[in-house]
Structures are given as C-alpha cells and as structure tokens.
Amino acid sequence: MSDASLNTVTSQTGEAGFGDYFALLKPRVMTLVVFTALVGLLAAPVGVHPVVGFAAILFIAVGGGASGALNMWWDADIDRVMKRTRSRPIPAGTISADEAFAFGIALAGFAVVMLALATNLVAAGLLAFTIFFYVVIYSMWLKRWTPQNIVIGGAAGAFPPMIGWAAATGSVSVESVLMFALIFMWTPPHFWALALFMRSDYENAGVPMLTVTHGRRVTRVHILIYTILLAALAVGTGFTAVGGPVYLAVAVVLNLMFLLGALRIWRRDEVAAEADAYAVEKRFFRLSLYYLFLHFGAIALEAALVPYGLGGW
Template sequence: MSDAGLRSATADAGDAGFADFFALLKPRVMTLVVFTAFVGLYAAPVSVHPLVGFAAILFIAVGGGASGALNMWWDSDIDRVMRRTRARPIPTGRITEAEAFGFGMALAGFAVILLWLATNALAAALLAFTIFFYVVIYSMWLKRSTPQNIVIGGAAGAFPPMIGWAAATGSIGIEAVLMFALIFMWTPPHFWALALFMKSDYDDAGVPMLTVTHGRRVTRTHILVYTVLLAGLALGAGFTALGGPIYLTVAVVLNALFLRGAWAIWRRDETAAEADGYRVEKRFFRDSLFYLFAHFGAIALDTAAAPFWGGVW
C-alpha cells in the first residue's frame, strides 16, 4: 500500500486514541530510561523517601516520553519512508505533526518543572538538557548530517542514571559518570548492528548512518572496536565503588559473550550474511538489549546486597 493509501485507511478510523499518543512516547525506549534512572537513584549513597523516588522516576519517564514525541514530530518525513517506522502515529495520519509537537512540549515542561519541585534544580536541569540534546542536537542536527550521529547522539540515552543519581544526591558523582559512560559506549555497537540489517531503510530516508556513508565492512570493524572499548570500561567499573561481586561476575560473562558476538560480526562476509538474513547481526542486536539491562540489574543487586558484603568487597 502507498503512503497516501496507508494514511487514508487509518485516518478513516477516527480521531487518535490513547494508544496513539502513548506510542508517541516510544514506550520500549522509555523502559530503558526508567530502569537505568531507577538504578542511578537506587545506587546513590543517599536514602530517598519512596514517594520522592517514585515521583522522580515518573517525571524522568515523562521527560523521556516527551523527547520521543518531539523526535517523531521532527522525523515524521523520514518515518514515512522507512519500513521500520512508517506505521507510527504521524506517518499513518492518526496524529498530526502539530498535535505531536504540542503534546511533546507540554510533557517536557510538565516533567522538568515537577522534577524540580519533587527533587532539586540539578536533576531538573539535567532532564531539560537531555530533552534538548535528543531533540535539537541529535534529531535536528547530528542524525541527518554525520555518520557519527549515533556516537555523539548516544549521550542523550546515557543521561537517565545520572539524572536519577542527581535526584537523590543533588550532585554528580563518579559512579553516575561511569553509568553514563557505560550506556554511551554501548549505544554505537547496539545501533550499528541494527543498521547492518536495516541499511536499505537509511538509504531510502537519506540518513547518513555509517552503513550508508562508509559501507557494511567499515561498520563491522567499528562494532568490534567499540565493543572492545565497552568491555574494558564495563570490566573496569567492577573494581570501582560502582561494582561488586554480582556486577563483576555478570560483566565478565556477558562481555566475553559480547566480544565473541562482535568478532563473529567482524568476520562475516556480506554475501553469507545476506544469504542467512543477517541472523548473526540480529542476534547481536537482541543480545545487546539484555547486556545493558543485566549490567544495570547487577548494579542494583550489589547495592541491595552491600550490607551483607560488609568489608569483604
């Protein structure tokens, strides 16, 4: 079906419903935002009242959703072209660009102001900067201008644990910086693996992903290099105040597996990869999601178990 036909078929169903506006928030991405922000808040060396903690995570989630809505507003033209995104609410005509913009801006203001009232000015400022970075720096500038879009733009997704930490402490500690760095270094291999098997989408939309500007062979090398750097960072963090026996065990096992996956991707011949439907690349992409959740889950478990370790760790 053509884009026009797709929009017409869906628009006839009536006005946008709750599910359409919820889809604007990118709920799958929000899950990662909520979880890493929670770990940042929970791992902080300051006790936070449960209601304050709940409010902080809620407003960080709303801010993340606002970023998603504003990203969809700006990227609606390329979303109509890419197979992966053409079923989103704006390309299908269920929500107009103006509605998405207004919705996103309202949520952004709501989230920043209420996070400030519930916690402190630093956490609110970090949330405001994160929204600005994702929408303006990444979506409006980097995404369409440089193959380093996902490298620099990855900072936007790395801020939530730092915001959670700041909400609890009113400051930014080295542990918060390490959590930021873990997500920042994880983002490029995660998205480049996706780009390997979705290259035609970025070609069609004119987005200068590394696969488009430099080819799949170079992208495979970049995935391997960044995975090696990520593994070094992740393992090193296990020997800081952020780590613990659970985290270090998880980091050793998962980084060994992740490195093996990156090596397998690097060795792949394009003809063979295309013949089997990019099976190895898709598995690496899926595993990368578990990788990040497992590392942050281990940080939370070590924090919970800290009284039992005593002076042992």
C-alpha cells in the same frame, strides 16, 4: 454520513485515541529510561523516600517520552519512508505533527518543573539538557548530517542513570559518569548491528548511517573497536563503588560473549551474512539488549545487597 466518510474525517481531524498519544512517548525506549534511571537512583549512596523516588522516576520517564514525541514531530518525513517507523501515530495519520509538537513541548516543560519540585535543580537541569540534546543536537542536527550521529547522539540515552543518581544525591559523581559512559559506549555497536541488517531502511530515508556512508566492512570494524573499548569500561566499572563481586562476574561473562559476537561480525563478509540472513548480526543485536539490562541489573543488585553487608567491595 456513511462510515467510510466518518473514518476519513477521523484521520484528517486527528481524532486519536489514548493509546495513540501514549505511542508518541516511545514506550519501548521509555522502559530503558525508567530502568536505568531507577538503577541510578538505587545505586546512589543517599536514600530517598519511596514516594519521592517514584515521582522522580515518573517525571524522568515523562521527560524521556516528551523528547520521543518531539523526535517523532521532527522526523515525521523519514518515519513515513522507513518500514520500521511507518506505523507511528504521525505517519499513520492519527495525530497531526503540530499536535505532537504541542504535546511534546508541554510534557517536557511539565516533567522538568515537576522533577525540580519533587527532587532538586541538578536533576531537573540534567533532564532539561537531555531533552534538548535528544531533540536539537541529535534529531535536528546530527541524525541527518553525520555518520557519527548515534555515537554523539547516544549521549541522550545515557543520561537517565545520571539523572536518577542526581535526584537522590543532588550532584554528579564519578559513579554516575561511569553509568553514563556504559550506555554511551554501548549505543554504537547496538545500533550499527541493527543498521547492518536494516540498511535499506536508512538508505531509503536518506539517514547517513555508517553502513550507508562508509559501507558494511567499515561498520563491522567500528563495531569491534567500540566493543573492545566498551568491554574495558564495563569490566573496569566493576572495581568502583557501584561495582562488586556480582557485577564483576556478570560483566566478565557478558563482555566475553559480546566480544566474541563482535569478532564474528568483524570476520564475516557480506556474502556469508546474506547467506544466513544476517543471523550473527541479529544475534549480536539481541545480546546487546540483554547486555545492558544485566549490567544495570547487577549494579542494582549490588546496591540492594549493601544493607545486608554483601554488596560492593
């Protein structure tokens, strides 16, 4: 048997490596899930034992990864078309779609049960709902049906801090809903900025992103509207129990920068955008990553300062 034929057998039998299965969990998305869930857990007024806290974050991450695997199983056809997703394990042929489905379902059940055992039923219920929302509501239903896909579907990515909070407190409260709302409102401008400079990818895959269905002008207007609403929410959160002087200062600076970026995007036309290869849109997208990281970092810092009599109001 030659090496060439062995390689062919490898891809057909799905003889995947450990890294291929790990890639199914969408590690980059998982980092956001881990970070925001950790902040939710730390910001909660009830302390948890470090081992329980570690287990909670781990099972939330596994649950998030499971929904990523199920999303890749469902979206394998469009992942093959899009440049950005072509090298994922299923389109690359290293893991079969059936295997990804079994892997995702098993991990989802495992993560929910283990989170219930390690923490409480509220956190586990929220994790189960998040997986259901991401896979069924977003991936199977909204993504290919409406240009509002990421507006509503963004809720799935917004749940982790709420789950982290629930893992510590066993309940849902105004503060955890505000953290949810922060990610929920941040998601549309973040993804629409990406869609502005990746439009052909979504168009080829037949995904009805706002840029494809309503054009770039409308998308630019939408980015500005959502950014204004997000800024009001983000700064307003600074006056609640999870906020404080540090958070407020960070929020004011970041939201001014974000608003300025959204205004620049709104004022531009396609000729100007094409001329500099979407430099403004790409800068706004990069800023959006720092935006979320720094907001949640500030919430965590406020919580960390409380024992020293400094955090919060």
